[in-house]
Amino acid sequence: MDEVRCNFLPRVSEARMRMCTLFGDPHLLRFDGTMQSCTEEGARPFVDNRHFLIQVTNSNVRNQAHTTAVNKITLLIRNHNCTPSLRYEAASDEETLPISFVDGVTGHETDDHRKTVEEWSSAKCRRYQHMGTLTSSESLCTTGCRNRSIIEIDKVLAASNKYARCYARKLHVPIKLAIGEQLEP
Template identity: 40%
Template structure:
C-alpha cells in the first residue's frame, strides 16, 4: 500500500512516549488520584490523524488526503499546548509520579523542537457526559436485549501475518501495507496498526505495533489507551491498570492474559466488544468481535477503516500468487505440505500460511494463521462461517455464474421469438 509521509520535522503520535512509562512506580495516596493517562491518551487521539513521521512510513488522515506541512505542524502544536495545559491541571495530584514528570519534560522538549508558540489554539476537549444512565446501559448485551428482545449480531475482523485482513464483511485480503493505518474508527473505538518490512526482506511486512483507544463514553468509561509492540504485549492498559469503568459492581474494561508478554484479551462490556492481541512468531495479530451496531457507528469522514473495507483495490495482493522471496534459498521447501499438515482445510488461512512462508522464508510464520483461525473459531458462532474460500477462487467464480445467467437469458429470448 502506498504510504504518505509527513515532514521529517513533524513527529507523529508514535514518536513520543513519556520517559520511564514502563517503570513500576509504587502507588501512593497522592499518586492514586494522578490521571496522567488521560492527558497522554488525549494527546495520542489528537495527533493520530496527523500521520506519522517515522521511518517505517505513515498514513494519510482518515479522509485520505495528505495535510500540508504547515497544517500538520499547526495541529501538532495545538495538541502539544492542550497536553501542556492538561499536565498543569494534574500537577498537584501527580506530584512525585515519574511518568508525569517525564511527560512534562517531553512536552517542553517537543514545544521547542517544533517551534510552537506558547500562546495559540488548543485541541478541543471532549464534551462531558450527558444525562443519567439506566442500570444496564454500561452492559451492551443486556441493554440491547432489553430494547430489542434478542441478542445482537456480532461481526468479526482478524488481522495477522503479512498482513492478511478478514474484514467485518467476511472479505479476505492480503495488503502491501507499510506504516500506520486505522483498522477501526467509530464513535466508541479507534484501533491503529503499524506494519513494517521484515528485517532483511523487501516483500514481506508484519504488524509491529497495535494502538487501541477506547473513547470516552457517557458515564461508563473515561478514555483509555492500550498499546502493544513486538515482544511487548502487556496484560494492562498504558497506565498499568487491568480494569476501569466500574459501575454497580460491573467493570466496563478488563484485560487478562493466557501468555504474559505475548497475549492480551481485552473485554469492553459497555460496547459488547472483545479484542485479542497476540504475538505469533515475529509478528503481532489482532482479532475483534463486535456488535454490528458498534461497528457501523461512524460518519462519512471516518472513511478509512481496513476492518470495514479492506485496503484499496490497487494495493491488494493475490494470496494464491505470492511474490518471490528475496533469495530463492530462503524459501522453505514444501511450504504447502507444511501448512497442509497444520491447516488441513484449504481455506484462506491455509493460503495465508503458504503465502507467509514463501515471502518470509520463516517456518515460524505459519503460527500467525493458526492463531488467527483459532480466534475466528472462538469469535464466530456459526461454525460453517469460520472457513472462507481463497479470495482469488471466489472472485473467479462470480463472473462465470453471471455469464451463464446472461447466456441462459439470451437463449430464452431467442426461443420466445421462434
C-alpha cells in the same frame, strides 16, 4: 440532576455477528468476509468508532519487498458515560505484552461493579451488524488495504504451491488447518 447511567446493549444473535482479523504476513479478513494481504508500511486504523480506536502499525521485515508485519498495536478507549479514556500499547520489540494500560490501570468497572473494560492477552474484533454505521469508512476492517491486494482465497487454496512460488513464500500452515478442517492425529 439526572443520574448518568452506563447502558449495556442487549445480546444479539451470533447470526448477526461480523468479525475482522489481522494475522500473518499480514493478512486481513474484513467484516464483509473479503480476504486481503496488506503489504503497506505505516499506521492505519484497524477499527475506529465512537467507542474505541484500534490502530495497527506495519513495518517491513527481512528487508524483502512486500513483506510486512504488525509491529505495534494501539488501543484507545474513548471517554463516555461507561468508561474513562484509556490507552494501551503493545510493540513487537517488547519481550512480553504489557499487563496494564499506559497509565497503569488494568480495567474499569461501573459504580454497580459491572466491568466495562478488562484486559485479555488475545485479540479479535467482533461487531454486531446494526453497529456497522459506528465504524469509520477508512478503517482496515471496513475498506481494507490501501493497495487493494485482494487474495482470492479459493484460487490460493486450489494452487497453494504455485502461489507460494510466485510470491517467494514458504508454506508454514497446512492447507487443512488454513481452511478450518480437522487435521488427522
